[in-house]
Amino acid sequence: MKKIILFFLILSLVGCSSPTEIPVDFPTVTLTNTPSLTATQKPATPTVTPFPPLQTDGPYFSYFKKIGKEYQFVMMDMDGRGRKEISIPNELIESLNNFPDIYSVSPDGNWFAFHTGGAGIFDPELLQSEGTFDLTLNLYNFSTGEWQVITQLLSKDYPNNFKEASEELNDPSITSAKLHYAFLYGIQDERSLAWSPDGQYLAFAGQMDGLSSDLYIYHIETKSIRRLSNETQEVQSIRWSPDSKWIVYHGALEVFETDTKFDVFAISIEGTQAKQISTTTSGFPIWINSHSFIEFDSDYELATSFGLRLVDIETGRIRKIWDGPVKDFGFNSKNKKFVFTTHLFANSPSLSKELDPNFVPGMYLVDLATFKVTNIKIPEDFDILDYSFIRSFNFSNNLFAFIGRLDNHSPYVLSKDGELTEIKINKVYGISDSLDLNYWVAIKDESLDIYTVNNVLVHSVQLPFQDAPTAFFIWKPDSKGLFVIHEFKIYTIDISIGEVVLVEPNLVRSIYDIGIRWITEK
Numbered sequence: 001m002k003k004i005i006l007f008f009l010i011l012s013l014v015g016c017s018s019p020t021e022i023p024v025d026f027p028t029v030t031l032t033n034t035p036s037l038t039a040t041q042k043p044a045t046p047t048v049t050p051f052p053p054l055q056t057d058g059p060y061f062s063y064f065k066k067i068g069k070e071y072q073f074v075m076m077d078m079d080g081r082g083r084k085e086i087s088i089p090n091e092l093i094e095s096l097n098n099f100p101d102i103y104s105v106s107p108d109g110n111w112f113a114f115h116t117g118g119a120g121i122f123d124p125e126l127l128q129s130e131g132t133f134d135l136t137l138n139l140y141n142f143s144t145g146e147w148q149v150i151t152q153l154l155s156k157d158y159p160n161n162f163k164e165a166s167e168e169l170n171d172p173s174i175t176s177a178k179l180h181y182a183f184l185y186g187i188q189d190e191r192s193l194a195w196s197p198d199g200q201y202l203a204f205a206g207q208m209d210g211l212s213s214d215l216y217i218y219h220i221e222t223k224s225i226r227r228l229s230n231e232t233q234e235v236q237s238i239r240w241s242p243d244s245k246w247i248v249y250h251g252a253l254e255v256f257e258t259d260t261k262f263d264v265f266a267i268s269i270e271g272t273q274a275k276q277i278s279t280t281t282s283g284f285p286i287w288i289n290s291h292s293f294i295e296f297d298s299d300y301e302l303a304t305s306f307g308l309r310l311v312d313i314e315t316g317r318i319r320k321i322w323d324g325p326v327k328d329f330g331f332n333s334k335n336k337k338f339v340f341t342t343h344l345f346a347n348s349p350s351l352s353k354e355l356d357p358n359f360v361p362g363m364y365l366v367d368l369a370t371f372k373v374t375n376i377k378i379p380e381d382f383d384i385l386d387y388s389f390i391r392s393f394n395f396s397n398n399l400f401a402f403i404g405r406l407d408n409h410s411p412y413v414l415s416k417d418g419e420l421t422e423i424k425i426n427k428v429y430g431i432s433d434s435l436d437l438n439y440w441v442a443i444k445d446e447s448l449d450i451y452t453v454n455n456v457l458v459h460s461v462q463l464p465f466q467d468a469p470t471a472f473f474i475w476k477p478d479s480k481g482l483f484v485i486h487e488f489k490i491y492t493i494d495i496s497i498g499e500v501v502l503v504e505p506n507l508v509r510s511i512y513d514i515g516i517r518w519i520t521e522k
Contacts, residue, residue, distance in 0.1 A: 055082035059477050059518045062109055063490070064088075064508040071508065073142050075109055075519065078476045080483075080492035080503035086142050107199040109519035111220070112140045115187070120159055124181040124254075133158050135187070137204055137218075150218055151225060153187075153206040165211035169232060169253070178254040179234065183213050185255045186236040196244040199520075201269070203247055205235035215249055215267065215274070228267050229274045236262060243290040245269050246313050250280075259300055266313040278311050278318055285311070286331065288368060294338070296326060308340065310368065321366055322373065324359050330390040338366040339376075339390060339414075365418070377419040411442070423455070429469035434479035439495060441482070443468050448482075450495050459498030464491070477518065485509070485516070 054060065060075040071088040092114065104113050117134035137150040155161050162176040162183075186192055192205035192213070200220055207213040215229040215238065229235075233251025240247055247269070250262035261281050267274040278295060282305065285293030291314045298305045308321040308329075322340070329340035341363045363376040411431050412420040430443035439458070442449040445468060448461045465471070465486050472485035484491040490504035509516070 051083045054084050059520050062519045063516045065506045066508045106195050113193050124178050127177040155208050161211050174253050182234040182252050182255045186234050191237045194238040196240050198244040203238045239284050241290050328390045336368040434475050436479040461498045
């Protein structure tokens with residue numbers, strides 16, 4: 001389950017499908033070469049290594065690094081030169097060893113939210129009766145070095161309260177051990193911590209007031225905690241709407257490594273009554289606007305997803321968009337377009353899904369304003385089973401880009417007539433467009449080819465490693481270059497001169513690279 005959830009998290013991080021408008025006209029596909037709170041403790045004062053200080057007002061590229069046994073939090077200017085490196089106290093290293101989560105660092109880069117202590121062992125068959133139960137929510141201020149203990153997260157009678165919760169549910173299949181297991185599953189890996197996009201609130205799951213975990217928010221300015229929910233389910237994940245007005249969270253009474261059904265709840269920041277709005281077997285919402293998102297179900301035995309549904313939090317309405325299998329998708333928020341690919345998969349026993357006999361595998365475009373679904377015309381010799389991932393929903397002149405067949409790896413664009421058209425570049429393993437849509441890059445084995453929006457080759461940048469398809473290419477917000485993540489190194493590329501510079505050799509990274517993010521202020 002984690003792999004599919006985090007896959008979509010990475011898509012949002014690297015900006016492969018940034019929102020843009022799709023034009024009416026389709027340009028000629030031509031390539032031209034041109035020249036080139038309750039308790040506070042303060043550890044030792046954070047130390048800053050002798051790099052040039054930050055030169056701008058942000059945004060900053062932030063990440064964790066490790067030198068020897070020492071961890072540091074780094075904020076770097078977009079050109080990779082000025083930076084601020086802050087040593088992390090030894091007491092926080094255990095949290096970092098669990099992979100620092102993108103949602104644990106506040107949007108302004110000032111705060112790091114993390115858990116200390118424990119809540120017992122994972123065992124869905126036997127409830128642990130003895131042990132040390134001291135799970136605690138903490139905040140660390142990167143600027144001042146102040147460590148704040150926010151609150152204990154467990155009730156006084158923990159974990160025996162799960163016995164009472166099981167009795168109240170009056171369902172023989174939901175035992176106290178299963179409830180405890182679900183609680184632990186939701187609290188691990190910081191999935192139950194989420195900063196509001198405006199940085200004013202930290203939403204978190206806690207079990208200190210009830211028989212199950214509930215949703216709480218901590219207000220940074222007033223240092224106050226407010227409880228927002230009181231359901232019987234154990235909180236599994238928390239996510240904010242883009243405007244910081246809504247919180248969507250998943251709950252479950254029992255969880256499995258595969259095919260867990262989550263009840264999806266939503267509540268406004270004002271604290272209006274939480275309401276269950278849907279049920280899904282997949283993860284986080286794909287936000288369409290400030291109050292609507294797309295969700296889907298996943299079948300982990302078949303390693304695919306099924307169905308697309310548009311959920312409106314304000315009205316509670318759920319509109320079915322697609323009921324068949326889904327391999328990959330892209331979203332264009334400005335033009336309210338959604339594109340997805342689909343294969344002919346077997347029926348799903350775990351989801352009790354049977355395919356429509358009229359189902360046609362292929363590629364579809366959805367107009368979210370009218371909910372019209374259009375089958376995109378593909379080349380006759382294009383094998384649908386060789387579809388790769390959708391890499392961009394913008395690309396040349398704001399059109400749609402797509403990596404094609406496995407035998408040639410050519411990109412394709414969507415014409416105004418709704419047909420895929422191939423761009424003749426061989427052995428392209430990835431495509432990404434700049435946020436201002438003035439440039440796009442083609443990722444090859446050992447190079448990064450930079451093109452203008454009119455498909456003019458500006459630079460072919462030779463990379464200092466030979467397996468470029470394994471690297472992450474992250475556009476800078478000013479669209480003047482990219483950061484490249486390869487193994488434990490960070491490089492910066494200036495697209496105006498095609499220069500590659502190593503700026504960090506000691507990156508701390510997890511398999512999902514969820515500790516890397518842009519922050520907005522010093």
